[in-house]
Amino acid sequence: MNRRAYLATVGTATAVGLAGCSSALSVFDDDSCTGEDCHIGMTRTEFRPESYEVSVGETVVWKNTSEAYHTVTAFESSIPDGADYFATGGFEDQATAYEAWHEDQGGRLSSRETFEHTFEVPGTYDYVCIPHERAEMLGEIVVTE
Known part of the structure; x- marks a missing residue:
């Protein structure tokens, strides 16, 4: 040849x-979330939408809509007083969530997996995807009365 x-x-x-x-x-x-399926999708390095508003007592559902592993990890210092901490993996605090991720990817959401949390206290809740924190994969939930 x-x-x-x-x-x-x-x-x-x-x-x-x-x-x-x-x-x-x-x-x-595909970052689309429709109906009861999910409210916030996760692309390679973004939560979509980045900011989401709900009323007290509503449940938010995140869905990993990419092929990368992700976490949903609240920043303890930015959640309202009296609010429950939230993180994939069910960790009680931010330090434990970070430690688990760095040890064995604890709290990871694989593709198409979901995580949900019910917000009972009004205020703004900031959160991060630990493995994509350097890419500024950040989000916020605004809870109103």
């Missing part, structure tokens, strides 16, 4: 092999 024929064959095979990759990524990184 001459060099040109070989390169044409390899180029065609590569193009065919990669066909559909961009559409496959969009399926795996």
